[in-house]
Amino acid sequence: MTKAKTHFVCQSCGYQVPKWLGRCPGCQEWNTFVEERVVEEKVPERDLLGFETEAVPTPITEIVGEERGRFQIGIGEFDRVLGGGIVFGSVILVGGDPGIGKSTLLLQVMNRLASKGKRVLYISGEESLQQTKMRADRLGISSEHLFVVSEASLEKILQDIQTNRPSTVVVDSIQTIYSSELRSTPGSISQVREASSRLLYLAKHLSIPIFLIGHVTKEGFIAGPKVLEHMVDTVLYIEGETTHAFRILRAVKNRFGSTNEIGVFEMKDSGLVEVVSPSEFFLSERTESTSGSVVMPSMEGSRPILIELQALVVPTNFGLPRRTAEGVDVNRVSLLVAVMEKRLGIHLNNQDIFLNIAGGMKVEEPAADLGVISAIASNFKDKVVDPEMAVFGEVGLGGEVRGVSQSEVRVKEASRLGFKRCLMPKQNQEKVKGTKGIELIGVRTIQEAMKALF
Numbered sequence: 001m002t003k004a005k006t007h008f009v010c011q012s013c014g015y016q017v018p019k020w021l022g023r024c025p026g027c028q029e030w031n032t033f034v035e036e037r038v039v040e041e042k043v044p045e046r047d048l049l050g051f052e053t054e055a056v057p058t059p060i061t062e063i064v065g066e067e068r069g070r071f072q073i074g075i076g077e078f079d080r081v082l083g084g085g086i087v088f089g090s091v092i093l094v095g096g097d098p099g100i101g102k103s104t105l106l107l108q109v110m111n112r113l114a115s116k117g118k119r120v121l122y123i124s125g126e127e128s129l130q131q132t133k134m135r136a137d138r139l140g141i142s143s144e145h146l147f148v149v150s151e152a153s154l155e156k157i158l159q160d161i162q163t164n165r166p167s168t169v170v171v172d173s174i175q176t177i178y179s180s181e182l183r184s185t186p187g188s189i190s191q192v193r194e195a196s197s198r199l200l201y202l203a204k205h206l207s208i209p210i211f212l213i214g215h216v217t218k219e220g221f222i223a224g225p226k227v228l229e230h231m232v233d234t235v236l237y238i239e240g241e242t243t244h245a246f247r248i249l250r251a252v253k254n255r256f257g258s259t260n261e262i263g264v265f266e267m268k269d270s271g272l273v274e275v276v277s278p279s280e281f282f283l284s285e286r287t288e289s290t291s292g293s294v295v296m297p298s299m300e301g302s303r304p305i306l307i308e309l310q311a312l313v314v315p316t317n318f319g320l321p322r323r324t325a326e327g328v329d330v331n332r333v334s335l336l337v338a339v340m341e342k343r344l345g346i347h348l349n350n351q352d353i354f355l356n357i358a359g360g361m362k363v364e365e366p367a368a369d370l371g372v373i374s375a376i377a378s379n380f381k382d383k384v385v386d387p388e389m390a391v392f393g394e395v396g397l398g399g400e401v402r403g404v405s406q407s408e409v410r411v412k413e414a415s416r417l418g419f420k421r422c423l424m425p426k427q428n429q430e431k432v433k434g435t436k437g438i439e440l441i442g443v444r445t446i447q448e449a450m451k452a453l454f
Contacts, residue, residue: 008033012217014189014227036184070256074112077264077274078105080303081236081249083257086168089207090256091200093174093229095214096238101247102213105238105265105272106170107132107141109211113168114143121166125152125176139271152186154179154195158202166208171199173213174228196228229253244360246281247272261301279306279417282359288387292379295390295419296371297410298363304406304413306390308358309368311375316352327357328368336372336395343399343446346380367404369395370423373446374453383454389421390414391453393428399446403427411435423452
């Protein structure tokens with residue numbers, strides 16, 4: 001017998017209650033409960049996708065490892081973020097703001113795989129076949145191995161995948177897919193969870209990589225239950241402003257690689273084009289004769305990227321000065337301003353301070369501390385920092401400059417781009433050896449750093 005059940009589900013976190021509530025006890029959000037009718041019917045596990053699911057405990061020494069491992073797409077920046085390529089049977093969730101380029105990027109990825117003779121399937125639940133074809137023509141995509149279907153029924157999608165047995169699948173987007181076994185609307189918590197779990201089950205049994213495109217909320221997180229991010233193997237976010245040409249592909253979860261790697265792309269008429277040298281890209285419009293501008297070598301995973309820190313210090317018109325930062329933690333900036341007032345004697349309590357990383361990059365590592373202090377001091381004193389100098393180092397509350405990791409890689413990247421001097425912690429200067437063409441200036445305190453800069 002089929003038993004119908006009605007309950008209310010929070011559309012933010014998936015919390016379930018038997019009656020409607022104004023505020024969710026799970027995530028504390030208001031007016032997020034929606035009534036959903038769920039049909040509970042016991043279905044044998046093997047009938048879910050047609051597979052037998054009897055599992056037998058096996059000693060790990062007797063398990064044969066995956067011989068195929070992973071395969072590369074051919075787009076260097078995308079392969080880097082994935083950890084060297086796509087792992088067979090993995091499920092990858094891709095999120096980002098509307099219009100950021102999710103569908104465009106994955107359509108390009110599928111075309112690159114299809115050009116290698118791989119049979120790929122692009123499932124569009126939002127666009128018709130004609131609309132997808134128009135996008136493909138604009139991107140210059142045409143391959144007989146790229147199959148496109150406009151479908152939103154989960155059962156039909158599972159049947160198409162099992163029938164065609166493609167090497168890779170894209171589902172655009174997971175919020176549009178619905179199962180006829182559930183009476184809730186597409187995009188609801190129940191539908192997203194059901195579609196994701198069954199696609200994940202299929203990917204593991206057929207060893208087919210599946211890309212899921214996910215909508216994001218106004219806060220920038222993947223819409224739907226948080227468990228969705230725990231279910232998949234990899235979660236990628238595409239970051240960037242629609243007014244800027246660049247896009248950053250960042251991994252926030254990766255079971256098969258590092259979560260610190262990023263890929264940099266530039267949006268053009270022909271789609272997203274990978275940026276081979278991000279440092280040159282972010283410094284291409286730098287003005288060298290401006291006070292408050294400092295170049296800092298930042299590490300994103302195993303890759304060094306030179307970014308430009310910009311500071312603007314102006315007298316405040318209010319009793320409480322403003323501290324605004326884009327790309328760095330504003331609380332960290334307030335802490336460093338306090339260190340400058342105490343250790344350098346620079347009075348900033350009546351100054352508004354605005355800090356920005358050119359190009360929209362975000363830096364979370366403490367190695368940017370010395371660069372932040374140098375940029376603020378430069379603009380406050382109205383003195384230009386040497387355009388051929390790079391600055392990095394962590395700053396403690398006592399004004400000491402502490403060493404950071406991977407200093408040699410940072411220095412080599414600065415030297416490659418033509419920088420002649422590098423201001424760095426004394427501890428790192430003693431360890432960096434063999435770098436030619438660049439002068440290393442080691443400092444122990446921010447007082448020594450100010451003397452070296454000005």
